[in-house]
Amino acid sequence: MKPVTVMLAGVGGQGTILAADVLAKVATASGFDVKLSEVHGMAQRGGSVDTVVRYGDEVFSPITDPGAADHLVCFELIEAARRVQWVKPGGRLLVNTRTIEPLPVLIGAAKTPDDLEARLAEEGAIFLDAEALACEAGSPKSANVVLLGALSVGLEFSEELWQETIGARVPSKTIDVNLRAFELGRRACVEGECMA
Amino acid sequence: MTKLLSGNEAVARGAWEAGAVLGVGYPGTPSTETLQNFAGMPDVRAEWAPNEKVALEVASGASMAGARVLVAMKHVGVNVAADPLFTQAYIGVRGGLVLLVADDPGMHSSQNEQDSRNWGPFARVPILEPSDSAEALEFTKLAFDISEQFDIPVIVRSTTRISHSKSLVSAGERAERERIPFETDAPKWVMMPSNARVRRLDLDRRVAELKTWAQEHAPDRVEYRDTSLGVITSGIAYQYVREALPDASILKVGMSFPVPEQAIRDFAARVDRVAVVEEADRYLRTHIAALGVEFDDVPLPASGELSPGIVARAFGSEGDTLRGSIPGLPARPPLMCPGCPHRGLYYALRSVNAVVTGDIGCYTLGALPPLSQMDSCLCMGASIGMMHGANVVGGIEGRPIVSVIGDSTFAHSGITGLVNVAYNGGSGVVIILDNRITAMTGHQGNPLMGRTLMGEHSQEIDIEKLCSALGIESVRTVDPHDIDATRIVLREEVKREGLSVIVSRAPCALIVPEKEDPYAVNREMCTACGACIKLGCPAISTDDDGHAEIDITVCVGCAQCVRVCKFDAIESSGSACDIGGSV
Ligand SMILES: Cc1ncc(C[n+]2csc(CCOP(=O)(O)OP(=O)(O)O)c2C)c(N)n1
Numbered sequence: 001m002k003p004v005t006v007m008l009a010g011v012g013g014q015g016t017i018l019a020a021d022v023l024a025k026v027a028t029a030s031g032f033d034v035k036l037s038e039v040h041g042m043a044q045r046g047g048s049v050d051t052v053v054r055y056g057d058e059v060f061s062p063i064t065d066p067g068a069a070d071h072l073v074c075f076e077l078i079e080a081a082r083r084v085q086w087v088k089p090g091g092r093l094l095v096n097t098r099t100i101e102p103l104p105v106l107i108g109a110a111k112t113p114d115d116l117e118a119r120l121a122e123e124g125a126i127f128l129d130a131e132a133l134a135c136e137a138g139s140p141k142s143a144n145v146v147l148l149g150a151l152s153v154g155l156e157f158s159e160e161l162w163q164e165t166i167g168a169r170v171p172s173k174t175i176d177v178n179l180r181a182f183e184l185g186r187r188a189c190v191e192g193e194c195m196a
Numbered sequence: 197m198t199k200l201l202s203g204n205e206a207v208a209r210g211a212w213e214a215g216a217v218l219g220v221g222y223p224g225t226p227s228t229e230t231l232q233n234f235a236g237m238p239d240v241r242a243e244w245a246p247n248e249k250v251a252l253e254v255a256s257g258a259s260m261a262g263a264r265v266l267v268a269m270k271h272v273g274v275n276v277a278a279d280p281l282f283t284q285a286y287i288g289v290r291g292g293l294v295l296l297v298a299d300d301p302g303m304h305s306s307q308n309e310q311d312s313r314n315w316g317p318f319a320r321v322p323i324l325e326p327s328d329s330a331e332a333l334e335f336t337k338l339a340f341d342i343s344e345q346f347d348i349p350v351i352v353r354s355t356t357r358i359s360h361s362k363s364l365v366s367a368g369e370r371a372e373r374e375r376i377p378f379e380t381d382a383p384k385w386v387m388m389p390s391n392a393r394v395r396r397l398d399l400d401r402r403v404a405e406l407k408t409w410a411q412e413h414a415p416d417r418v419e420y421r422d423t424s425l426g427v428i429t430s431g432i433a434y435q436y437v438r439e440a441l442p443d444a445s446i447l448k449v450g451m452s453f454p455v456p457e458q459a460i461r462d463f464a465a466r467v468d469r470v471a472v473v474e475e476a477d478r479y480l481r482t483h484i485a486a487l488g489v490e491f492d493d494v495p496l497p498a499s500g501e502l503s504p505g506i507v508a509r510a511f512g513s514e515g516d517t518l519r520g521s522i523p524g525l526p527a528r529p530p531l532m533c534p535g536c537p538h539r540g541l542y543y544a545l546r547s548v549n550a551v552v553t554g555d556i557g558c559y560t561l562g563a564l565p566p567l568s569q570m571d572s573c574l575c576m577g578a579s580i581g582m583m584h585g586a587n588v589v590g591g592i593e594g595r596p597i598v599s600v601i602g603d604s605t606f607a608h609s610g611i612t613g614l615v616n617v618a619y620n621g622g623s624g625v626v627i628i629l630d631n632r633i634t635a636m637t638g639h640q641g642n643p644l645m646g647r648t649l650m651g652e653h654s655q656e657i658d659i660e661k662l663c664s665a666l667g668i669e670s671v672r673t674v675d676p677h678d679i680d681a682t683r684i685v686l687r688e689e690v691k692r693e694g695l696s697v698i699v700s701r702a703p704c705a706l707i708v709p710e711k712e713d714p715y716a717v718n719r720e721m722c723t724a725c726g727a728c729i730k731l732g733c734p735a736i737s738t739d740d741d742g743h744a745e746i747d748i749t750v751c752v753g754c755a756q757c758v759r760v761c762k763f764d765a766i767e768s769s770g771s772a773c774d775i776g777g778s779v
Pocket of ligand 1 (some may be wrong): 222223224225248270272273307450556557558560576601602603604605606629631633634635636637
């Protein structure tokens with residue numbers, strides 16, 4: 001199988017790395033060659049972060065290029081707009097509707113365009129309110145796993161494998177919340193509740 | 197056993213499997229997790245040293261005692277450790293000594309870009325360059341063997357995309373090995389001129405022997421496919437070449453010093469056209485040109501990272517079709533966390549109109565608007581020397597000169613700078629931002645807070661006493677969240693003649709276990725003066741008519757904004773959960 005490229009884009013602190021890690025483990029358990037690339041350090045302090053997972057029969061590069069990702073999962077609206085070119089035409093673009101205003105906007109030195117959702121909708125984005133679903137699951141912190149649930153609908157792995165892997169990866173106190181979060185994200189997309 | 201490991205985890209594993217009993221280094225992205233992982237392995241000890249030079253010296257002692265030892269640091273760390281490194285190459289080793297160096301092309305988290313392959317010919321130390329985690333493990337083990345067989349320290353050179361990418365690795369067992377017995381050997385270990393002259397030539401002999409051995413045994417790899425194009429490459433660039441030019445033949449250089457001259461000549465003779473793909477400096481290209489081997493100099497960027505797409509375009513591909521971009525987006529620079537104590541200090545610092553010589557850590561973010569309180573950042577420890585230098589030549593516009601330096605950075609190389617100012621009778625205000633942790637690189641312990649890499653408690657250095665021991669008369673401690681009190685101390689100290697130290701002490705917001713209840717703005721009282729906005733706190737924004745708003749899901753209740761509000765418009769609110777946790 002040719003490599004599948006999934007890019008997760010968000011803001012430092014949103015849990016993109018954990019989500020990517022779960023996906024990489026699921027792909028490994030399914031017998032694929034897997035590479036995952038993440039950036040630590042300075043950017044983690046509230047900067048833009050992106051993580052890439054690639055899996056297939058044989059994967060060389062751990063990173064990808066604009067126009068080459070099959071799936072782009074955006075944890076935040078502005079970052080979705082920033083990264084939209086990375087998903088190939090015809091690829092899947094999943095967008096959390098949450099906005100985290102960057103500091104230049106908070107201090108009034110820059111503005112966030114107000115038509116981002118419309119622009120992303122033109123690109124075929126599937127929208128999701130991950131924080132709302134995460135709160136329903138029991139903790140707003142599980143929004144990253146809600147997004148994994150939504151992503152999982154477009155990938156070939158079984159629901160059981162996802163659940164097992166999440167269970168093994170998150171702190172034991174939070175397993176139930178995270179499994180619920182995964183389920184809610186997955187159902188939202190299966191049942192077509194994601195606003196296309 | 198197959199595992200998904202990062203390059204850093206794989207190096208740690210490789211060192212452990214090779215029987216290393218000590219790991220030592222100083223944190224630095226992208227190298228940091230190497231030692232953290234090594235520390236978690238059975239039957240080893242791992243230590244953070246205050247800086248890279250000390251780390252390498254500790255490793256030298258361990259090697260002299262016959263043990264295998266791993267040292268880890270980021271690229272700029274080698275500049276600090278270069279003094280022992282060069283002479284260690286003369287000495288050689290007893291127990292194997294392997295240095296992981298992680299470069300950061302593209303400067304994701306660094307103040308400069310350096311290609312550590314250059315240390316090979318400069319210091320005459322072998323360089324191994326893995327291309328993924330499996331090789332990171334294998335090459336680290338091989339590096340220990342080479343180190344002992346050829347009596348030489350060995351560098352394993354990684355880059356961000358090796359260190360911070362995970363790929364599959366088959367992990368092995370640990371080789372139990374006997375300690376190499378100690379023998380007194382002054383001609384080898386005591387580098388005074390008469391001995392060093394001998395060892396200098398001996399080093400050339402060892403490198404030459406290694407070069408001969410490498411022709412058979414180096415981890416270089418030749419892959420012949422279509423021979424109309426042959427690409428010479430190394431490290432992560434190999435992966436991009438495989439992706440971008442699937443049919444090309446490849447010489448993958450695994451040992452980039454000594455340069456595999458014979459392998460390069462043989463490969464060039466078998467392919468119609470040679471090209472070289474490498475990230476960062478023209479290292480291979482320079483050496484290959486010196487061999488007289490002709491190659492096609494494809495256009496690669498002079499700085500920054502490569503990618504499969506960049507490599508494809510260098511060979512004439514048009515690249516993938518792109519969607520349209522969405523213009524007009526605000527930038528998202530990194531920022532200090534909500535509740536960060538550095539913010540309070542910088543806010544107070546605004547009142548003294550100082551020239552601020554800065555340093556490296558989370559607090560470097562104080563250079564960005566709206567605080568904009570830093571005029572320089574050179575390298576770790578430079579703030580204090582720069583303050584002194586500017587003062588010695590008569591100061592700057594009659595303004596006070598203040599240096600700011602973090603606790604870990606102070607222990608790394610600030611103490612010597614402070615000794616220098618005290619010794620030379622200099623003046624200025626040194627502010628030590630003691631947030632009780634090495635925060636920027638992910639919360640490592642350091643000598644000022646007294647927790648070791650093994651999780652032990654140790655003596656924490658008393659900064660105030662240290663300063664008095666240097667004869668510094670004015671040493672004051674402030675709580676940076678208390679902005680008014682901090683401002684008063686700053687105003688007094690910048691007026692004082694001579695040298696003074698202010699210890700700005702409050703723990704990093706990320707290590708404070710319990711958050712306080714968040715604050716909220718009382719709109720009736722808020723005059724839209726903008727004072728709180730100038731904190732640059734990610735929890736505070738303004739609405740359309742300039743009134744402040746606090747995002748209760750972001751606020752951690754540090755109360756800095758309460759202290760800067762002259763109109764008592766910021767009040768305690770209920771906890772985020774009571775308000776419904778909407779985000
Ligand atoms: C020679 C060198 N080694 C390591 C680093 C990586 N590094 C940058 S900042 C920093 C530590 C900062 O800690 P501290 O001074 O306590 O400041 P904080 O981040 O906690 O505010 C380190 C290790 C570097 N830039 N240069």
